[in-house]
Amino acid sequence: MDKATEKSVTSQSGTAVSRRDFLKVAGLTLAGLATGLLIPDSSGNTLAGNLGTRLIADFFAQKNNNDADETLRLIQRETGESYNSNHRPYLEILIEGVDEFRLKNPTIPIIWNKSPLYVGDYKTISLLTKPIEEREIHFYPERDKFVGKNLLECIKNVIDGGDPSVPYSVFYNRLPEEIQNVINTVNTNMAAFPGTELYVNFYPKLGNVFSHEDVTEYYEQIKRDIENIYTLQNRQEPLSLSRLIVYFLEKNNGKLHPALGDMAGFSKYLIRGDDTDEGVVQIEWYRSHIQDQIIKNFSLNKIGPIDNLKGSSLINSVKSIWGLLYHAPSLVYLLSYMSPDLIRLATIYEYVSHGHEAGGYKLKVDTEFMNGLDRVDTYLQSFH
Numbered sequence: 001m002d003k004a005t006e007k008s009v010t011s012q013s014g015t016a017v018s019r020r021d022f023l024k025v026a027g028l029t030l031a032g033l034a035t036g037l038l039i040p041d042s043s044g045n046t047l048a049g050n051l052g053t054r055l056i057a058d059f060f061a062q063k064n065n066n067d068a069d070e071t072l073r074l075i076q077r078e079t080g081e082s083y084n085s086n087h088r089p090y091l092e093i094l095i096e097g098v099d100e101f102r103l104k105n106p107t108i109p110i111i112w113n114k115s116p117l118y119v120g121d122y123k124t125i126s127l128l129t130k131p132i133e134e135r136e137i138h139f140y141p142e143r144d145k146f147v148g149k150n151l152l153e154c155i156k157n158v159i160d161g162g163d164p165s166v167p168y169s170v171f172y173n174r175l176p177e178e179i180q181n182v183i184n185t186v187n188t189n190m191a192a193f194p195g196t197e198l199y200v201n202f203y204p205k206l207g208n209v210f211s212h213e214d215v216t217e218y219y220e221q222i223k224r225d226i227e228n229i230y231t232l233q234n235r236q237e238p239l240s241l242s243r244l245i246v247y248f249l250e251k252n253n254g255k256l257h258p259a260l261g262d263m264a265g266f267s268k269y270l271i272r273g274d275d276t277d278e279g280v281v282q283i284e285w286y287r288s289h290i291q292d293q294i295i296k297n298f299s300l301n302k303i304g305p306i307d308n309l310k311g312s313s314l315i316n317s318v319k320s321i322w323g324l325l326y327h328a329p330s331l332v333y334l335l336s337y338m339s340p341d342l343i344r345l346a347t348i349y350e351y352v353s354h355g356h357e358a359g360g361y362k363l364k365v366d367t368e369f370m371n372g373l374d375r376v377d378t379y380l381q382s383f384h
Helices: 019-035 047-063 065-079 090-104 121-129 151-159 165-173 177-187 197-202 213-232 241-251 256-272 277-289 312-321 324-336 340-353 359-370 373-381
Strands: 008-010 016-018
Touching: 047 340, 047 359, 065 312, 065 359, 090 241, 090 324, 090 373, 121 151, 151 165, 165 177, 165 340, 177 324, 197 213, 197 256, 213 241, 213 256, 213 277, 241 256, 256 277, 256 324, 312 359, 324 340, 324 359, 324 373, 340 359, 340 373
Parallel strands: none
Antiparallel strands: 008 016
């Protein structure tokens, strides 16, 4: 490949990495994981493995950079701003919320539980390196291209532009069923997150859909509670995410896992619960009551009602980007089930496998967020 035209990607460290060097570094890192040469930390995750998946995530985000830049220009023209003054790293938001909860509730301990089926990096060695068997992809017409290869090879093939459907299917089906269900809840329009009161009391009766009356009542009660907090504090501005964390911790008696599940489910209910006019109304409620502290380049609070926006491209992009505000608590919630490495791989596969409106920009924001999950994971483990 001509040096002048060779694409590059900037890694988490800020160093530009050429596509050729990227494949070499990613291959060596993943090979280290495969051969067990990378030593896991106390949680069963591998530091070097983290660097490898960060690089992979950065690479995919860079591949979609033109799309991301165009979406950003489109929305910044609407907001007239280039920076969200309310943006904060999620770890800071989480710490602030936990500290405020402890001050208000000094006798209630903070608890963070991991699933008994938690999949850490060390457990993924066999998942990633076991050769693909024909029975795993019998449905695929060109299965001969994959039989005998391992998922590490397939990941590198996807990086080269290969079909992601087979490796994603194998990756997903090799996970424990409980973990599959959690990923499915996060990735689709399902309403009840495993571990929450809503899930424990009503699933599977409610079918895990937004339209069920039990789902609606559960989240509408939360909505009323937050409106009361907003009114009692005589708020002039939307509530911070750390204040929401305090509320959800109080609702769940200091248990972080169901608190994050409720926060993710509630945000998803407001933003994706209904794709009709009522759904737009719910987004407007979020915009006026809860701060966007996730997006760096602009604030969704500053964008007017979706119905008032002009142009289908802007309308569809804004609707899609609202999803980033429930992605954040969802990704942190997933840390109860899998390592930051696996969350990055699963999320990348989701973006590569499915088309997303404004997908390039969303992938860029999610990638930056996921690259901070390791520090969030370390913090959460202090309550385990």
